[in-house]
Amino acid sequence: MFKIRRNELRKQRAVVIRLEISIEEGKVGVGCISDDMRTYVGDREQILTAGDANCEVPVDVQDGSRWLVIRNVLGSGSSTINLSGIRTYRAERVLRPQV
Numbered sequence: 001m002f003k004i005r006r007n008e009l010r011k012q013r014a015v016v017i018r019l020e021i022s023i024e025e026g027k028v029g030v031g032c033i034s035d036d037m038r039t040y041v042g043d044r045e046q047i048l049t050a051g052d053a054n055c056e057v058p059v060d061v062q063d064g065s066r067w068l069v070i071r072n073v074l075g076s077g078s079s080t081i082n083l084s085g086i087r088t089y090r091a092e093r094v095l096r097p098q099v
Contacts, residue, residue: 001068001070002069002086003066003067004059004066012061013060013061013062013091013092014058014059014060014090014092015058015059015061015088015089015090016056016058016059016089016091017056017068017086017087017088017089018054018055018085018086018087018089019054019056019057019083019085020083020084020086020087021053021054021055021070021081021082021083021084022052022054022081022082022084023049023053023079023080024050024079024080024081024082025079025080026049026072026074026079027047027049027050027073028047028048028070028074028079028081029047029048029072030046030057030068030069030070031044031045031057031068032057032065032066032067032068033066033067034064034065034066034067035066037067041063041065042060042063042065043057043058045073047073058091070083
């Protein structure tokens with residue numbers, strides 16, 4: 001887990017977190033959670049499987065996102081990843097699909 005430091009982003013309304021990641025084997029979930037460490041905020045968890053590379057996570061700074069989490073979601077066994085970088089980019093706003 002990686003702490004999202006809101007005070008450093010206070011002038012931003014939204015950011016995009018880009019993970020420079022490759023999934024070697026297994027399956028992982030990526031998303032932002034609130035301080036209760038259980039509730040996903042904004043977009044639901046993105047699922048990445050073996051062979052997937054790089055991921056962008058949109059974050060609305062005002063919605064309560066506090067932690068970026070990368071977790072193993074393989075039913076049994078472990079997953080192997082290579083995380084080579086985490087970059088944050090300013091965004092005007094987070095667009096959410098209409099359901």
